[in-house]
Amino acid sequence: MRQIPRKRRGQRHRFFDADGVDELLSCVLRLTAEISAVKERLYLAERVLAKQGLDISDAIESYEPDDGEQAELAASRERLIQTVLAQLGNAGDASPIPDENPPGSDATGG
Amino acid sequence: MHRSHEHGMGIPLTQEDRARRAFVSSLRSHVLQQMSAGLRDHFEGAVAPEHAKRGDKLGEPEKIHRALRGEFPFKAYSSVRTAAQEMVFDVVSDAVDRNRQALNEHNPAADCGGTLTLHPELDLPVNVTGIDVHLAPGSYHAEYQDQDLCAGAVYDNSIEVFAFGQFGQELNDIGSTLANYIRLAYPEFKPDRILDCGCTIGHNTLPWATAFPDAEVHAIDVAAPVLRYGHARAQSMGIPVHFRQMNATELEFGDGEFDVVFSSMFMHELPLKDIQAYLREAYRVLKPGGVLWQMELPPMDAMPDYENFYMNWDTYYNNEPYYGTFRRQDYRKLLTDAGFRDGDFIEATMPRYTFVGEEAFKAALAGDNTFDTLTGRMDPKGTRWYGFGAWKA
Numbered sequence: 001m002r003q004i005p006r007k008r009r010g011q012r013h014r015f016f017d018a019d020g021v022d023e024l025l026s027c028v029l030r031l032t033a034e035i036s037a038v039k040e041r042l043y044l045a046e047r048v049l050a051k052q053g054l055d056i057s058d059a060i061e062s063y064e065p066d067d068g069e070q071a072e073l074a075a076s077r078e079r080l081i082q083t084v085l086a087q088l089g090n091a092g093d094a095s096p097i098p099d100e101n102p103p104g105s106d107a108t109g110g
Numbered sequence: 111m112h113r114s115h116e117h118g119m120g121i122p123l124t125q126e127d128r129a130r131r132a133f134v135s136s137l138r139s140h141v142l143q144q145m146s147a148g149l150r151d152h153f154e155g156a157v158a159p160e161h162a163k164r165g166d167k168l169g170e171p172e173k174i175h176r177a178l179r180g181e182f183p184f185k186a187y188s189s190v191r192t193a194a195q196e197m198v199f200d201v202v203s204d205a206v207d208r209n210r211q212a213l214n215e216h217n218p219a220a221d222c223g224g225t226l227t228l229h230p231e232l233d234l235p236v237n238v239t240g241i242d243v244h245l246a247p248g249s250y251h252a253e254y255q256d257q258d259l260c261a262g263a264v265y266d267n268s269i270e271v272f273a274f275g276q277f278g279q280e281l282n283d284i285g286s287t288l289a290n291y292i293r294l295a296y297p298e299f300k301p302d303r304i305l306d307c308g309c310t311i312g313h314n315t316l317p318w319a320t321a322f323p324d325a326e327v328h329a330i331d332v333a334a335p336v337l338r339y340g341h342a343r344a345q346s347m348g349i350p351v352h353f354r355q356m357n358a359t360e361l362e363f364g365d366g367e368f369d370v371v372f373s374s375m376f377m378h379e380l381p382l383k384d385i386q387a388y389l390r391e392a393y394r395v396l397k398p399g400g401v402l403w404q405m406e407l408p409p410m411d412a413m414p415d416y417e418n419f420y421m422n423w424d425t426y427y428n429n430e431p432y433y434g435t436f437r438r439q440d441y442r443k444l445l446t447d448a449g450f451r452d453g454d455f456i457e458a459t460m461p462r463y464t465f466v467g468e469e470a471f472k473a474a475l476a477g478d479n480t481f482d483t484l485t486g487r488m489d490p491k492g493t494r495w496y497g498f499g500a501w502k503a
């Protein structure tokens with residue numbers, strides 16, 4: 001049993017002339033998705049607790065995570081890094097597309 | 111816990127899954143509306159006038175493409191759109207992987223009469239296996255374990271994120287629109303047997319069983335995992351459909367077996383020779399008096415220059431290599447070459463049935479079939495789907 005691949009086969013298209021700009025943009029968007037998810041969760045957490053009459057800001061400031069919690073946080077940071085940097089690894093194997101009507105007549109690729 | 115879909119193959123989603131998915135849908139909506147409008151403004155306000163000054167008229171999509179390719183708004187739009195497309199599959203794959211076992215071992219729902227017939231020896235066509243179609247890792251056919259249906263789950267979940275609401279609540283607006291168009295436009299026509307070609311997981315097959323409850327509905331595709339999932343999904347919804355693994359270019363049905371043959375967003379993913387073979391087969395399996403319909407991208411001929419360029423972006427950059435060639439064809443001629451009579455050609459643009467409702471839909475059928483800049487586009491401002499086909503004499 002294998003994992004569903006997270007990267008498609010073939011080279012990504014590059015739109016910007018300078019090396020890495022497209023990849024960087026992809027990283028930033030992925031990062032933004034993660035921040036958006038965290039913000040939503042925090043927002044919901046505060047609402048849930050407020051409904052129960054709890055103000056949590058001070059408790060958060062003085063909290064010391066134990067070893068297990070530290071490990072969980074480290075794993076979650078690693079996951080975040082993998083997600084954000086997903087396009088920086090090697091490209092998958094590019095297989096040529098056999099097409100007897102290549103779109104080349106009106107497409108030049110990028 | 112929230113689930114991805116209401117049907118029985120929906121998977122549980124954490125709040126984090128939902129937040130990521132919502133973000134990617136918002137991002138796609140932003141790119142396809144705001145950024146796309148900015149690109150158009152830049153073209154009309156700066157690039158086209160600049161070229162006009164030099165006596166250079168930008169008509170052909172490829173000319174517009176060349177003129178825009180070096181411009182910042184084009185690069186930004188394209189780069190963000192590509193990243194967003196990749197993220198669509200990325201944000202759904204975690205939840206599918208987590209639920210892999212439950213999905214593959216789902217309890218068959220009560221039998222409602224639907225069937226699944228696979229054909230493991232079938233040669234898969236290169237338009238499916240040779241590329242990761244529209245950047246979906248694994249395309250339609252990849253299997254990650256024995257008897258796997260995860261590619262179907264990825265498809266169902268990714269379409270939900272991809273469409274940002276534009277395919278309707280059950281992701282079936284295109285099929286609902288066409289089935290109800292036929293029901294309302296031809297009230298005398300009572301199909302007994304209906305065939306969907308290139309059905310994937312049957313999103314747009316199922317509405318036919320609802321619109322024509324007395325008809326037998328068949329659906330074929332070459333990819334086994336999406337058929338397995340489609341069958342399980344339909345059973346869980348209590349909708350009987352007969353799914354079969356088959357190549358549309360060589361239909362394993364006898365002559366004259368169907369009253370309706372249709373496809374939805376299928377032909378533009380085929381090489382031209384396979385489009386031609388599929389249409390000959392469709393003609394053969396239709397009964398005289400039966401009808402063929404394709405819900406498709408509108409032809410280049412019918413659309414303004416800029417829209418043609420804009421729509422063809424996918425053929426350049428989104429692993430849709432056959433799309434440009436398809437849109438350049440004369441659709442009427444494709445059908446007459448396959449055996450249909452010239453005078454029997456039909457085409458229409460249709461408002462979205464599940465969005466406008468039966469009454470407004472009926473009223474719109476009486477109006478003329480307008481093409482406008484939103485035809486075939488995913489836009490909350492009011493897409494019209496395009497279809498074409500022919501009656502078999």
Ligand SMILES: C[S@@+](CC[C@H](N)C(=O)[O-])C[C@H]1O[C@@H](n2cnc3c(N)ncnc32)[C@H](O)[C@@H]1O
Pocket residue numbers: 235237238250284307308309310311312313314330331332333336356357358359373374375376379380384
């Ligand atoms: C874009 S999807 C169709 C979407 C689907 N009809 C819907 O409306 O939800 C294209 C499908 O065509 C299938 N396909 C590609 N070539 C085929 C062929 N020659 N015969 C049958 N199916 C094919 C692919 O496996 C894929 O599932």
